[in-house]
Amino acid sequence: MSVSVVVVSHSPKVAEGAADMARQMVGEGVKLAWTGGDPDGGLGTDVAAIVAAIESVWSPDGVAVLVDLGGAETNAEMAIEQIDEHKRDLVVICNAPIVEGAVIAATEASGGSSLAAVRDAAEDFYG
Amino acid sequence: MDQQTREHLVRGVSAVVSDHAEELTALDRAIGDGDHGINLKRGFDAVAAELPALAAKPLPEMLKTIGTTLVMKVGGASGPLFGTFFLELAKNLPPEPDRAALVQATAKAAAAVKARGRSEPGQKTLLDVLFPVQAVLEAGGSGDAVKAEAAAAAERTVPLLATRGRASFLGERSVGHMDPGARSSSLIIAAVVDALAAQETRR
Numbered sequence: 584m585s586v587s588v589v590v591v592s593h594s595p596k597v598a599e600g601a602a603d604m605a606r607q608m609v610g611e612g613v614k615l616a617w618t619g620g621d622p623d624g625g626l627g628t629d630v631a632a633i634v635a636a637i638e639s640v641w642s643p644d645g646v647a648v649l650v651d652l653g654g655a656e657t658n659a660e661m662a663i664e665q666i667d668e669h670k671r672d673l674v675v676i677c678n679a680p681i682v683e684g685a686v687i688a689a690t691e692a693s694g695g696s697s698l699a700a701v702r703d704a705a706e707d708f709y710g
Numbered sequence: 711m712d713q714q715t716r717e718h719l720v721r722g723v724s725a726v727v728s729d730h731a732e733e734l735t736a737l738d739r740a741i742g743d744g745d746h747g748i749n750l751k752r753g754f755d756a757v758a759a760e761l762p763a764l765a766a767k768p769l770p771e772m773l774k775t776i777g778t779t780l781v782m783k784v785g786g787a788s789g790p791l792f793g794t795f796f797l798e799l800a801k802n803l804p805p806e807p808d809r810a811a812l813v814q815a816t817a818k819a820a821a822a823v824k825a826r827g828r829s830e831p832g833q834k835t836l837l838d839v840l841f842p843v844q845a846v847l848e849a850g851g852s853g854d855a856v857k858a859e860a861a862a863a864a865e866r867t868v869p870l871l872a873t874r875g876r877a878s879f880l881g882e883r884s885v886g887h888m889d890p891g892a893r894s895s896s897l898i899i900a901a902v903v904d905a906l907a908a909q910e911t912r913r
Contacts, residue, residue, distance in 0.1 A: 621785025623752060627745065630782050630789065653875060654787035657826065661781050661790045 586692040586701045587614040587640035590685050591633055591659050592651045593626045595619035601649070601682045605689035612693040614640035615685075628655045633662035637674055645673040645698030647705065649684040673698065679705040711806060715909040716772055717765035722901040724758035727751055730897055737890040741877040745786055746890040753784040753792070769807070773800035787875065788891060791823050791836060798822035813847050820844050827874065834872035834884060836891035839863045843899055853903040860896035867892040 588605060592598035598619035605615055616636040621627025637646055648663075650656045656676060663674045675698060677684050684705040691704035727734075727750050734747030757764070757779050764772055777796030781789050802815035820840040824830065831841045842863040846856050865888065872884035875891075 621745075621749065621752075622783055623785070625745070625748075625785070626743070627749065627785035629785055654789075657787050657790045658781075658785075660826075661793070 584642050584644050585613055585695055586644045586688075586698050587616070587642040587646045588685060588689045588692060588701075589633075589636045589640060589646055589648045590615070590617040590619075590681060591628060591636070591648060591655045592617075592619040592681055593628060593655060594651075597651065597681065601685045604682060605685040608686055609689045609693040613689045614642060615689060616640040628658040630658050630662045630665070633659055634665055637662065637666060641670065643673070645675065645701075647688045647692065647698065647701045648674060648676045649679060649681045649688065649705070650676060651681045675702050677702050677705040679708060683708050711769055711909075713762075713765050714912075715905065716767075716769065717762060718905040718908055719902060720757060720761055720764060720772075720776070722905040723898050724754040726897045726901040727754040727894065730894070734890050734894050737888055737893055740887045741872065741880055741884045742890060743786075743876050746788060746894065749784045749786040749788055750792070750894055753780040753789060756783045768805040770800045770803055770805060773797070773803065787827075788894075791827055791891070794822050794826045795819045795840075813844075816844055816847060829874040832870070833874040834867050834870040834877060834889045834892070835874055836889070836895040838867050838870065838889065839892045839895040839899070842866075853907050857900045857903050860899040864888060864892040864896040 590598045590601045598617035602615050602617035616639050618632040618636040622629045640646060648659050650659050659676050663671055666674060677688060687708050688701050688705040691701045731747035731751040734750060735744055738744050738746035757776050764775060773796050777793045777800060780796060781793035798819040799815050802818050804811055823840060824837055829835055829837060831837045839860055843856055843860050846859040867889040869885060872878045877884040
């Protein structure tokens with residue numbers, strides 16, 4: 584197992600594209616999920632969809648979440664609060680740019696690093 | 711609080727959001743991403759769609775359902791912020807609140823929104839309405855005084871520089887525009903005051 588990565592953008596295209604770039608680095612070695620768009624399919628974020636994305640790649644090693652703008656972060660926080668309390672502490676939001684963060688987090692995760700190390704790698708990318 | 715009042719509350723708030731959706735979106739186009747009215751309307755339409763079953767619930771359960779619906783349906787930062795306000799009210803209000811309970815619960819709700827947004831009053835957000843209105847409530851202000859303060863507080867966001875939320879990306883260009891979240895909060899507060907006043911006159 585390894586840490587999984589979830590990408591949450593206001594735009595489904597951005598989320599999918601960032602996840603694609605991460606996938607190119609790590610192949611099938613890391614579970615990746617992406618979500619984007621509001622409940623009507625417009626630009627925005629959807630708490631239920633974020634919960635589903637996290638659940639879909641759940642790993643006992645943890646899940647690193649990358650977000651793009653404030654609303655995505657706040658909605659991701661709400662989503663994490665709705666996850667089973669035994670799992671909740673193993674989901675972290677990385678304070679990192681979404682594309683670079685997703686690629687670095689996935690790469691770090693593919694080496695078998697801990698959740699904390701994955702988050703640090705994403706957050707320290709720009710020093 | 712009787713079921714009719716709860717229904718009036720939900721209808722009043724949903725209607726005011728719906729009636730002002732275009733205005734809120736226009737405000738958000740000026741200093742944000744132009745979806746505040748659309749997003750909030752989506753949330754409150756979903757709330758109104760739960761009537762009359764929603765109003766049949768005791769007040770705390772009704773508020774919890776409203777908060778959850780807003781979090782799930784709004785799709786922008788407003789969802790968790792407005793949703794948190796209702797969820798926190800639900801946690802702290804008894805089914806039959808008196809004024810003291812209301813003051814205490816709204817104080818906790820405003821604090822919860824502040825924590826959720828990691829922001830402070832003065833940053834050109836809905837907090838710049840919630841906190842002044844809370845002060846009027848605590849001072850024993852009438853419904854009319856609450857409404858007047860809500861409107862005035864929203865107006866006072868016009869000259870502020872946004873330092874939190876999407877408007878903060880604009881820096882100085884955020885000055886001179888009313889904050890959309892402050893406006894929608896003031897509208898919702900006014901609708902609540904009106905619904906509660908209507909209950910008083912029915913007695």
